[in-house]
Amino acid sequence: MEYNAVVVGAGVIGLSTAYHIKRKHPSSRILVVDKFNSAGQGSTAKSMSAFRCLFSSKVNYLLSDSSVDFYTYVQNEIGIDLKLAFVGYLWLLSKSEYEELHPILRGLAVSLKYEELEAEELAQKLHLNICLENDEEAEVLGLNDVYKGVLIPKAGIIDADCVVKFYEEEFLKLGGEIRYGVRVESLIVEPCKPLGLPGEPLFWQKSRISGVKTTAGVIKAKKTILAAGAWIPQLLDAVGIECFIKPKKRQVFAVEAKKPELKKLLYTQGFNSVGCMPFTILPKPRILIRPFPAEGVFWLSYADDFPRAFMLEEDPQPEKGFYEYGIYQVLVKYFPQFRDCRPHTAFAGLYEINTLDGHPVIFEENDLIVVGGASGSGIMKADAIGRIAAALYDGEEYAVLYGGRKFKISDLGIKDRRVEREKLQI
C-alpha cells in the first residue's frame, strides 16, 4: 500500500503543509507521521509563539505577512481562537543600532507601518533605564544607552499550540491520516527501475526516495515530504543531500509578574489595545521579552550565536546559568523591575537555522520534498510555507499565498535560490 504522500513531522510546518496538500487533493492519501504522541510536541512547543511582519528581506516579509493575515482570518472570520493578539514589537535601539536599522526600515520594498519613539518617552512609560553611563557593570556587559525605540504594530503574540491544532483538525476533517509515536529512522532510496543487482541503487541507476523506514515499519509513498525541523539535516546527510539547515538550542525562561512593579510593566498601557507591554527587544545583546498577559508571565530569551554548538539533541534542556549570568545581568540593567527575580520555569527547543540566508528552504529532489529552515520564525510563516510546499507538490512554478499574493517557489529552493540575506534575525 503506497500513500500519495507521507509527511515527516507533525509540527506546525508539517501540518500546514499536509493540510494545504490535502485541501487541493481531497481524495489523495496523505499520511503524517511524528515520533511524539500528539501534534506540535517538538520545536513547535518550544517556540516563543510570537510574530512580526518586519524583516529586511521582502521574501521573509511576504511569508510572515500573509501567514499573519491568514491567522487573523481564522480567528476573526472562522472564529477559531488562536490567541492572536497584536501587542506589537518594540525594538529598543542604541544609537549605532538605530543608525543600522533606519536605512533598512526606509529601504523596505514594502511599506510597513512603524513608529519611532523617543527614549525619554519609553523611559517614562516602561520605567526603563535608558542611560547606563557611569554604570561599571553595564560597561563590563558591553551595554549601550537606549537611543530610540521602533514600534511595529503588525506584530504580537499567538499560541503555537492553537495554530498546530487548527491545522491538525482541518487536515483530519478532510480525511488526512496521522500516526503519532512513529519515529522515522531513515529515508528509503530505491532505483526507479530495480534490476535485482546487489547494492542497488548503483550510481548509474536513476533512483528516488520511495518512503521512510520507521519504528513501525516501512511506509511507502509517491512523494516523501520532510518537515522534521531540526531533524531534517540528519536524515538528509544519510542520503547525501545538502539543505543548509543546522540545529541550535534556544532557551526560554518564564518569570512571573508577581511584584507590583513587574505587574505594572507587564500591563503597561498605551502601546496596544490589549493593554500590555509589546514584545520587546533590548539593545545588543538582544534579550527578548515576550509578554504573556493572560498568564501574568514574561518569557525571556536570547538567541546566542558563537560559541553555541550546532547540535541535535533529543531533549534539549535550559541552562540555569544562561539566565542567571546571562539574561538576568543584562535585563536588570534596562528593567530594574526584574531585580532578584528568578524564573519559575524554563524550556528549551531547537532552531532549524538556515545558515545560508535565514530563510526557509523548500525544494524537491528525487521525489523528496524538503520543507524546513524556518530559522526560528516557523510559527509566523507556517501558513505561507505550507502553501508553497503544496504548490511545489503540484509541480507549480508559483504558489498563491493567503490574500492572493504570488510567490515564485524556486526562490526558496537550492538550485535557483533568490533571497537576500535577512538582516533582522533575532
Next chain:
Amino acid sequence: MEYNAVVVGAGVIGLSTAYHIKRKHPSSRILVVDKFNSAGQGSTAKSMSAFRCLFSSKVNYLLSDSSVDFYTYVQNEIGIDLKLAFVGYLWLLSKSEYEELHPILRGLAVSLKYEELEAEELAQKLHLNICLENDEEAEVLGLNDVYKGVLIPKAGIIDADCVVKFYEEEFLKLGGEIRYGVRVESLIVEPCKPLGLPGEPLFWQKSRISGVKTTAGVIKAKKTILAAGAWIPQLLDAVGIECFIKPKKRQVFAVEAKKPELKKLLYTQGFNSVGCMPFTILPKPRILIRPFPAEGVFWLSYADDFPRAFMLEEDPQPEKGFYEYGIYQVLVKYFPQFRDCRPHTAFAGLYEINTLDGHPVIFEENDLIVVGGASGSGIMKADAIGRIAAALYDGEEYAVLYGGRKFKISDLGIKDRRVEREKLQI
C-alpha cells in the same frame, strides 16, 4: 607557552599554509599537529594525485593554474621531483555533454589551451568503443555514444606524497614545529577578558578561539588554523560556526596493466611527451581513469552523488561492489580492454566538499582561521590556498599567488564570498 599559530592538520593544505606563514614569519612559533604519525596520511594520501587547470570558475582556475606553475618551478628549477607529468586530461563527451561544455570552454574568462578531438580519431588511438547503439546493457546503464573529446594539455598527474613532503621539509628547515600522533579533540573558547564567572564565556562577553584541546594536552595559540579537511565541520559545529563543508567518501580502484591490450592502452602514444594515455573522463556517469605509467597501473574512480551519505568516517573503506557493479560495468562498455579485470588493490578517502559552490573556504573568525573545502581538488590548489591563508593570517586584503597574480581573500570567505558555482566538478 603560547604559539603564534597552531595549524590543525598536516595534510597538503595544512602544510602548505604552515610553510607560507613560516616563510613570512621566520621567527614566529608555528606548530602543526596531526593525529597521524606522519605527513599527508589523511585524505591527502587517498587522492587521485592529478591536476587540471580547466574549471568553469575563474577562481578555481587561478588557484589551480598558479599552484601548478609553482609545482613546475619546484620540480624544474629547484630540482625536487614531485613526479609531476603533463599527461593531459581527456574529456570524452556525449553530444549533449559536448553542447554543455562547449559554451563553458568558449566563455572561460581566461584562455586555456585545449584541443577538440573527433570520436573516430579517439576510437582508433585508444581502441575506444564510441558507439553503444544496439547494446542493450549500455542502454540499461544509461550510456551514450562518445561524440567528441576535449584534451587539456595543462593537466596531468603528480605525486601527492612528494608535494606534502616538500612542504613539510621546507617548513621544518625554516624552524617550523610538527607534532604527529596528536589528535585535536576540540577548539578552546575563552573570553577575551575572563572575569571568573561560572559558565564563561557568557554570551555578552567577547570571546575567541585560544587554541586546541588534544590527546596530548592543551595547546594555546594566538591564532588557531583549522586545516583538517573533512574533519573541519565536526570541530566547527561544536562552536556553532558554519563553514559549508561536508565529508563524502571517495573510492579509488587500482587495476594492473598486465594484459597486452591494457598495456597498449596505458602507454598510448601521441597525446603527450610521457607516452601514456591522458587522465581520462568517460561520458556520464563520469568514470575517471588516471594513468600510473611508472607503476603500470590504472586508477579508476567515480565521484558518486545521491544517495552517497555525507559522513565522517575514521577509516573509510572501498566497497567491492562499487567497482564490480558500478565502475566496471560502465568502463568495459567504452574500454573493452578492461574485460574481466579486477582491481588488485583499492583505497578510500574523504572529500571535504564545499556544498555552496565547490570552491575552497578561507576565513577568519574570533582568532580562528578556517582553510578547507577544497572539494576533491586540494592537491592541485594547495599552494595557492596556502598563500591565501597566509595572507589572511597577516590581515592582508589581497594575496599574491605564485607568478604574481593578486587574489582578493574575501572572495573565498563566508561573509563577502564572491565565486560562481563550479560547473566542472568531477
